[in-house]
Amino acid sequence: MKGNVTVKTLAKELNISIATVSKALNDSYEISVDTKQKVWDLAKKLKYERNPAASNLRSHKTRTIAVIIPEVANNFFSLAINGIEEIARKRDYHVLIYQTHENSETETAFTESLLSGRVDGILISVSSGTENYDHFRELVDKIPVVFFDRTIEGIDAVKITTDDYESAYQATCHLIENGCSNIAYLYALSNLCTGQRRLEGYKDALAAHQLAINNDLIIGYDKNPDQNYENIKQLISVQKPDAVFSSIEEFALPCYYVCRELGLNIPNDLKIISFSNLSTAPLLSPSLTTITQPAFEIGKEAAGFLFKILDKKPFDADEIPILKSTLIKRESTGLC
Amino acid sequence: MKGNVTVKTLAKELNISIATVSKALNDSYEISVDTKQKVWDLAKKLKYERNPAASNLRSHKTRTIAVIIPEVANNFFSLAINGIEEIARKRDYHVLIYQTHENSETETAFTESLLSGRVDGILISVSSGTENYDHFRELVDKIPVVFFDRTIEGIDAVKITTDDYESAYQATCHLIENGCSNIAYLYALSNLCTGQRRLEGYKDALAAHQLAINNDLIIGYDKNPDQNYENIKQLISVQKPDAVFSSIEEFALPCYYVCRELGLNIPNDLKIISFSNLSTAPLLSPSLTTITQPAFEIGKEAAGFLFKILDKKPFDADEIPILKSTLIKRESTGLC
């Protein structure tokens, strides 16, 4: 290419060996402060930038982490990335982004390709299409992995989650307290802990209030938006629930549109609550009651623990926090 | 580390030289189909993954691109990343994400660090805090760069933008046609082409309708949300405009809150229009009239052109598209 400046350049210029230069750049104790300073000064002057490939090849450190998520264009995940990036930035780490689009094969392809040593560690939020976990098993014993939000069972790795069960329980209670007894549940992430815990919270809250669980009131998520819309419309018009509990944000807006189409008034005819990180929730018509996850903090915590692992700092399992989501009551559930 | 499988492993196993293996893996014409097949089969069987560091060190190809943007947690940028990732995926490229948080120093640090050969090319949407472009000048003649949406002048690089001038002009006309004559402008990105063109569109539309330009009606963006809110409130309560044109999404919601606080009815007392990619714009109260940029397509186009450059495929300047934004009329401007 061009006459790039390398350790060799610096060494020649200063009349010292390249080993000394390398060690100086890495602030090794073996090198005198004088020499270090000279090297640093010259490096800055010549705008030396360490070649990451060579460094990685030799040291097996990439200063890079990968983030595997379903979608970037999602309020929760973009906030989580934000948190991850903030932590990575402080450590001068680089962040690779991979989107699975909820596709398990894509996810597997990513995890396999990341075994090549491209990154030091991986943060994953599992795709909802994932049913087979073998690729994760292989992954976690070859490279540090931290799961966040969307987690699975039977894998030995750090998992950063929120209190899905409790917040779903609480949300359901909120609906019941506001007079609902026929509460539909829009069930997503059914093959992940995350989804299952939310459903349990819903069910247990019903049971605690002596309300029967009606499986006709529980429908799954369809990745085809039109079909999903139809399913919700069907549910609402046939089962005539007095409330809808949406377990993911993607369900919430279709509900609003369905109510519009069916001429239903929210919250009088139907109350709506949703897990969501929509910044516009307070400005919707009517404003949407949400269970809002601390997405940014989840990202920060997940990255933080990944770096603990990379630094080989020991920690106890009970140090891993379960973050709290917030129930924000708004008009869509009657505003109280 | 561990006994990883390398070209050496494959070579030994097949009793051929590592050169042959390497060439076979790269599908070189020098190698017979028989041998290639054998190598490929064994590689798959042993789950060989090419070491990216070694490959990059030797070949100066990283199969990685960097995306430098102000914020991930922004509807426009997350959609753009989505588009970029889609194109990168097809090419089996990896995508690094860097957030500047609108900070010019951070931006400079990124561009400098990316000179180390970590990536093959860079996609940038310039931070609004950027006033000095020297770091970009240095960058563009050392590595392929494509700018998207947020661009600057005086830099010789591909730029993928939308019709900012036209859409701002059109939006202003829309307000005028709906009876507004005292239109405030919330001016952001003032040091970027993007921001300047939007302002020009606004001004020219006013002029075309024989309306005077009142600088008191034009205020800038304050990155402190509280201060920004105060500024808008001040503007609206003192200048009493009959419409507000927000040049970025971040201005829009504060306007809604200000109107709430001041007891102003949208659109009767004040009409609002905004550049925005909010998916909830139709569900706001009242629904928000937006100029919506094709964020996903911008990302795809930008990545597409970056790859054209990387492939050294020649193209004419007039092949670079200027994408069209869409004006979507809703209640906040009177719904017609």
Added chain:
DNA sequence: TTTATTTACGAATACGTTTAAGTGAACGCA
């Protein structure tokens, strides 16, 4: 048959770092 060309492969080197092992000088201590 002789010569030229093509085919299919191998040997050796380089990419820019990091690091284990070594070295001479200076110093401390008995």
Added chain:
DNA sequence: TGCGTTCACTTAAACGTATTCGTAAATAAA
């Protein structure tokens, strides 16, 4: 004085791949 240490640095060997330059055999051309 002799011995062991420490200090500050150097030598040399990796890391795993891509690539240039050969080369022997097979094929084609003469």
